[in-house]
Amino acid sequence: MKTPAFLVDRNIVEQNCARMRDKALASGVAFRPHVKTHKTVEIARMQHGGALGPITVSTLAEAEFFAEAGFEDITYAVPIAPEKLDRAAALARKIETLNLLLDSDSALQALEEHGGKFDVFLKVDCGYHRAGVNPDSPDSVRLAQAIAGSPSVRFNGLLTHAGHSYDAKSVEEIRRVAAQETGALTRFRSKLTMPNLIRSAGSTPTMSVVDRFEDVDEVRPGNYVFYDAFQATIGSCTRADVAVSVLATVVGSYPERGQAIIDAGALALSKDLGPNHLDPKFGYGLVCDLDLRPLPMRLVALSQEHGKLEASPPPAVGTQLRIMPNHSCLTAAMYDVYDVIDHGRLVGEWRPCRGW
């Protein structure tokens, strides 16, 4: 197989998909998994046990791609930009439901000025402080009431993302974030006069560590299909749950300085620093042998097409290695084609959606 290559272990993906879906079913909550990690029709179907079901996307390009493949109920989980409304409206006319996200008066006004009728969720900040309204602010209640009263929208629910679960240093800490995530939605909804608003939550760490989804109506995890070295380090999964790796070849070996060069650099792995809040020397991915057993080697630097390993002795030129990526979403996005493996054998290719 040529290198670098992005290997996806089909059996592990299937296991990860089944485990999360089963938990959602057993918990009696709606399941709307995110597809941004893999961006493929094949895995989106696996997330729903082979069927077409509700999904979450991170770009309008994904929304259009999955709509074309038959997915009819899509939430675009980034606050809508006014300049994207024409495109969103065109897609909304083609499928059953396209939920848009907003968190400001100005976005609501843009929807109203555009005309038509949009399905919307209000983004709530549960402590990550990226996007979303403060659930404890009276201004947020006023915005919710304005959305509810607008003739231009159907107000379907409240949506949050506990991205700060990625800062956690232990499973206990992830569990505390999980409680914040659902707590923020429930607390905010209790201040509103719309009791049927869906409470939608989602982050792979929080969704992975809880035994059951409680105090929430819909869940939207995404990274769990692949997991990665980061998730295994903070405790969202075990290393055996990580379904993806980058196959690389050693192209230079320098015993005198205890280093080697592989043909997987920043374009093959991404420059995500991984769990460096837990280990500042973690490096740009976990270096493993062909059976995915970790090796005593660190990937200390990446340039465009070179990855620099430290190891004593370094592996010889021609040696093949598998790198468990730090952040599978970003690594997957570097590839036009995924090489699908089953018990180590290449069994197919999957092509992700790309661009915006």
Next chain:
Amino acid sequence: MKTPAFLVDRNIVEQNCARMRDKALASGVAFRPHVKTHKTVEIARMQHGGALGPITVSTLAEAEFFAEAGFEDITYAVPIAPEKLDRAAALARKIETLNLLLDSDSALQALEEHGGKFDVFLKVDCGYHRAGVNPDSPDSVRLAQAIAGSPSVRFNGLLTHAGHSYDAKSVEEIRRVAAQETGALTRFRSKLTMPNLIRSAGSTPTMSVVDRFEDVDEVRPGNYVFYDAFQATIGSCTRADVAVSVLATVVGSYPERGQAIIDAGALALSKDLGPNHLDPKFGYGLVCDLDLRPLPMRLVALSQEHGKLEASPPPAVGTQLRIMPNHSCLTAAMYDVYDVIDHGRLVGEWRPCRGW
């Protein structure tokens, strides 16, 4: 124009291309620019004043792509992996010259075992300590003599890359690295009995700050076609020389915490940390207005499709910004299409080569 978008200012690219080419011509050295930064046929031709000329590539996919477009003299400037020899040999049969790179006995042995006759350069380490042989080691002289004596290769020259120029904190420091770069090649060649070996050097910082190329036979800069916020900060260029930016839209604005969210995240910018050795708070790109004037805003965090800005007051939802990327090679590689602009107007699209 939809966002995020990768804007390429055609006039600035032309100026950057002409300046470097003129310097090479005036210096009387061979010019073999790297095409890995842009990966487009359009800019590769601009690098040679509109013609097809010798180029340097970072992947075999690029080599095949540019060969298909008529480029007949190509150096693949990453040490060759044994598993790539069949593919390299197939391409070498189609064009005038495909130079491969090696820096080990084991790679030479792999070439000999493969059969055929390859054009090669020996990679020399001039202080970057990524790939290459130590120019001051007797082992390196022995390897060079073995290459010269091998029936399987034509030994064309010595090649180095002063990647450590990127660690420089001043133009003076870059000049010192430039002297190391050419000095290592000349010193090493003087120990060999092959006086006609081409000395090939290349890094955009070193090639940009010298007034004339001396003590070298061939130059291979690449990033200079675009430059970026990093190069402007260390002094390789001015900000006015930076030809590329990412157009983004503000999708969330949070005056109460002095923050905003744009629709350009890690997939639109890459997570390169830029000149953080000079400014640890530089952020993930230089935030500018639509006329590329820097704004008092910092891009402090990137997730997959969100960029988080700090600014007081933050820009309003719907505002468009241009982000000067930290590392244009990595940012360009995130796009399937570049939007080409001329005096701010969209005039075309260029499509880069992708993959490996």
